Amino acid sequence: xxxxxxxxxxxxxxxxxxxxxxxxxxxxxxxxxxxxxxxxxxxxxxxxxxxxxxxxxxxxxxxxxxxxxxxxxxxxxxxxxxxxxxxxxxxxxxxxxxxxxxxxxxxxxxxxxxxxxxxxxxxxxxxxxxxxxxxxxxxxxxxxxxxxxxxx
Amino acid sequence: xxxxxxxxxxxxxxxxxxxxxxxxxxxxxxxxxxxxxxxxxxxxxxxxxxxxxxxxxxxxxxxxxxxxxxxxxxxxxxxxxxxxxxxxxxxxxxxxxxxxxxxxxxxxxxxxxxxxxxxxxxxxxxxxxxxxxxxxxxxxxxxxxxxxxxxxxxxxxxxxxxxxxxxxxxxxxxxxxxxxxxxxxxxxxxxxxxxxxxxxxxxxxxxxxxxxxxxxxxxxxxxxxxxxxxxxxxxxxxxxxxxxxxxxxxxxxxxxxxxxxxxxxxxxxxxxxxxxxxxxxxxxxxxxxxxxxxxxxxxxxxxxxxxxxxxxxxxxxxxxxxxxxxxxxxxxxxxxxxxxxxxxxxxxxxxxxxxxxxxxxxxxxxxxxxxxxxxxxxxxxxxxxxxxxxxxxxxxxxxxxxxxxxxxxxxxxxxxxxxxxxxxxxxxxxxxxxxxxxxxxxxxxxxxxxxxxxxxxxxxxxxxxxxxxxxxxxxxxxxxxxxxxxxxxxxxxxxxxxxxxxxxxxxxxxxxxxxxxxxxxxxxxxxxxxxxxxxxxxxxxxxxxxxxxxxxxxxxxxxxxxxxxxxxxxxxxx
Numbered sequence: 136x137x138x139x140x141x142x143x144x145x146x147x148x149x150x151x152x153x154x155x156x157x158x159x160x161x162x163x164x165x166x167x168x169x170x171x172x173x174x175x176x177x178x179x180x181x182x183x184x185x186x187x188x189x190x191x192x193x194x195x196x197x198x199x200x201x202x203x204x205x206x207x208x209x210x211x212x213x214x215x216x217x218x219x220x221x222x223x224x225x226x227x228x229x230x231x232x233x234x235x236x237x238x239x240x241x242x243x244x245x246x247x248x249x250x251x252x253x254x255x256x257x258x259x260x261x262x263x264x265x266x267x268x269x270x271x272x273x274x275x276x277x278x279x280x281x282x283x284x285x286x287x
Numbered sequence: 288x289x290x291x292x293x294x295x296x297x298x299x300x301x302x303x304x305x306x307x308x309x310x311x312x313x314x315x316x317x318x319x320x321x322x323x324x325x326x327x328x329x330x331x332x333x334x335x336x337x338x339x340x341x342x343x344x345x346x347x348x349x350x351x352x353x354x355x356x357x358x359x360x361x362x363x364x365x366x367x368x369x370x371x372x373x374x375x376x377x378x379x380x381x382x383x384x385x386x387x388x389x390x391x392x393x394x395x396x397x398x399x400x401x402x403x404x405x406x407x408x409x410x411x412x413x414x415x416x417x418x419x420x421x422x423x424x425x426x427x428x429x430x431x432x433x434x435x436x437x438x439x440x441x442x443x444x445x446x447x448x449x450x451x452x453x454x455x456x457x458x459x460x461x462x463x464x465x466x467x468x469x470x471x472x473x474x475x476x477x478x479x480x481x482x483x484x485x486x487x488x489x490x491x492x493x494x495x496x497x498x499x500x501x502x503x504x505x506x507x508x509x510x511x512x513x514x515x516x517x518x519x520x521x522x523x524x525x526x527x528x529x530x531x532x533x534x535x536x537x538x539x540x541x542x543x544x545x546x547x548x549x550x551x552x553x554x555x556x557x558x559x560x561x562x563x564x565x566x567x568x569x570x571x572x573x574x575x576x577x578x579x580x581x582x583x584x585x586x587x588x589x590x591x592x593x594x595x596x597x598x599x600x601x602x603x604x605x606x607x608x609x610x611x612x613x614x615x616x617x618x619x620x621x622x623x624x625x626x627x628x629x630x631x632x633x634x635x636x637x638x639x640x641x642x643x644x645x646x647x648x649x650x651x652x653x654x655x656x657x658x659x660x661x662x663x664x665x666x667x668x669x670x671x672x673x674x675x676x677x678x679x680x681x682x683x684x685x686x687x688x689x690x691x692x693x694x695x696x697x698x699x700x701x702x703x704x705x706x707x708x709x710x711x712x713x714x715x716x717x718x719x720x721x722x723x724x725x726x727x728x729x730x731x732x733x734x735x736x737x738x739x740x741x742x743x744x745x746x747x748x749x750x751x752x753x754x755x756x757x758x759x760x761x762x763x764x765x766x767x768x769x770x771x772x773x774x775x776x777x778x779x780x781x782x783x784x785x786x787x788x789x790x791x792x793x794x795x796x797x798x799x800x801x802x803x804x805x806x807x808x809x810x811x812x813x814x815x816x817x818x819x820x821x822x823x824x825x826x827x828x829x830x831x832x833x834x835x836x837x838x839x840x841x842x843x844x845x846x847x848x849x850x851x852x853x854x855x856x857x858x859x860x861x
Binding site for chain 2: 147149150153154156157160218219238239240241242243
């Protein structure tokens with residue numbers, strides 16, 4: 136049984152494939168997308184627990200992926216991992232609701248800790264949502280979880 | 288006048304490029320010379336004109352009285368002689384030849400003559416053949432014949448005669464005068480008299496001449512006819528014969544005593560006499576010399592004053608110019624420096640960004656190798672390979688630290704202001720280094736001002752600054768060394784913090800560069816050379832100041848000033 140499900144988005148294939156392999160060794164259910172567009176497709180097909188996204192990509196960039204993911208799949212926690220990333224980018228990402236903003240290169244254990252924390256956050260959110268649901272406040276629960284809306 | 292034009296254009300030319308001492312020297316010289324010329328030229332001109340005017344005026348003023356005196360004396364002498372001649376004329380006309388021939392008559396006339404006119408010594412009657420007919424006077428009648436003598440011939444031509452001075456009765460200086468009477472019937476006779484010319488001396492004495500001056504009569508051969516104060520007695524030869532003039536004239540001459548003198552003279556009418564007035568030049572020009580000295584003193588004083596003022600003024604002006612030039616240059620250098628820093632920052636950030644991605648790949652690849660080795664139980668030389676891979680990962684980590692610091696160096700950071708106690712921040716920061724201090728046996732001497740006012744500043748940034756300075760101090764000292772940390776209130780606006788170590792110190796060359804990015808004295812791989820550059824940037828951003836003093840072998844002292852109130856907008860590092 137895998138720990139949880141991570142979708143990794145990065146145009147640097149060499150990097151993301153290697154990371155993918157290491158994650159799998161560490162018992163994570165990982166998948167890879169090489170562009171923002173592909174990521175959006177995979178999100179739709181099977182939403183992960185955590186989305187790990189690069190910032191600078193040709194086509195749809197990480198910031199756009201973040202924005203759309205938060206919009207459409209609020210239950211999915213997003214971690215940004217970038218080699219560029221200015222202060223302004225970080226501020227913008229946090230404004231859009233990124234779980235954490237990390238800089239490449241990063242020791243794997245630190246990345247793992249962050250991903251686990253993100254997953255924990257997701258579980259907490261859903262638990263909170265469940266408790267709201269138990270008390271009959273379905274609006275709040277829905278607000279927290281925002282069930283996967285296919286079309287907006 | 289090509290050369291003059293060249294000189295003028297060289298003077299007007301002021302080089303406007305560069306700040307070399309040479310340029311200031313040229314500008315200063317040109318301004319000084321121009322100012323001196325335009326001030327000194329009129330002064331010199333006026334002085335020269337004054338000098339000449341003054342000289343002429345004073346000369347005329349002193350020489351005119353001399354001429355007047357000579358004129359007056361001339362008339363006195365002429366009057367004296369004319370009077371005597373008239374008297375003889377009267378005698379020869381009023382009496383007949385026969386009456387005068389009678390010695391008794393002649394004696395009577397002579398007595399009256401002596402009573403009425405001074406100076407008559409004797410009187411004789413001479414007939415037209417030159418025979419002495421009768422005589423009245425101190426000598427005996429001798430019956431001389433004067434025919435053929437020079438004076439007699441002259442008398443026959445001119446009708447009157449006045450002799451040069453000769454030593455007469457009792458060796459008094461005498462002059463002989465004679466008139467010829469021509470009656471209607473054609474039988475002429477001559478009345479001749481000798482006159483004592485003591486009276487001449489009286490006339491000269493009555494002029495009241497100053498002691499340096501001299502006045503006398505000479506004849507046309509230059510023989511003295513009256514006593515002279517300086518040139519000898521009567522009939523001596525003073526060798527001064529001025530050119531002929533019957534009007535008073537003044538000439539400058541060197542006299543027989545070697546003195547420069549003014550010679551005022553006039554020829555006397557109808558005699559061979561010349562009246563001469565001699566005044567030594569220095570005496571006459573005394574007042575001129577005094578005036579000239581005044582003039583020169585004023586000129587020299589003006590000269591000195593102008594020189595002093597002009598040079599001083601030029602000095603001050605050039606100092607001002609130099610100061611403002613220096614200021615401008617400094618401002619330009621500072622601007623250049625900050626431009627340099629900002630472009631270095633941008634470059635560094637760009638490099639860091641570009642390096643991060645490949646670095647991440649290396650990191651993951653190495654990590655994967657490590658993973659694979661670890662998960663395979665029977666991997667040959669497992670230990671060795673794991674060590675190798677670990678070394679790669681650690682190296683990547685070192686690179687990461689560098690690129691992240693580079694990004695931090697270039698990052699635009701907003702200052703987050705909060706009220707804080709600088710002493711507290713220092714103590715907190717020292718907490719990070721406690722272990723190292725303990726391990727290396729480093730003594731930290733705190734001399735914190737307990738009354739230090741609280742400050743509004745950025746805690747994170749201050750911590751970074753202190754950490755940097757403490758780290759540097761620790762790096763500079765041997766184990767067992769001491770670091771002194773002091774806080775104080777500099778004035779109502781600034782707080783001061785000094786961090787002093789007893790370490791190895793720095794050379795002057797190092798001191799010049801320590802705030803520049805990428806400057807480091809540490810071994811390659813042990814420092815980025817950004818610490819003090821970042822520290823400097825932060826301090827500037829907070830509106831503070833940082834300075835450093837160091838001496839090789841004696842240690843280093845960093846001094847920073849932090850404003851008590853940090854302005855939010857002091858902002859960004861560009």
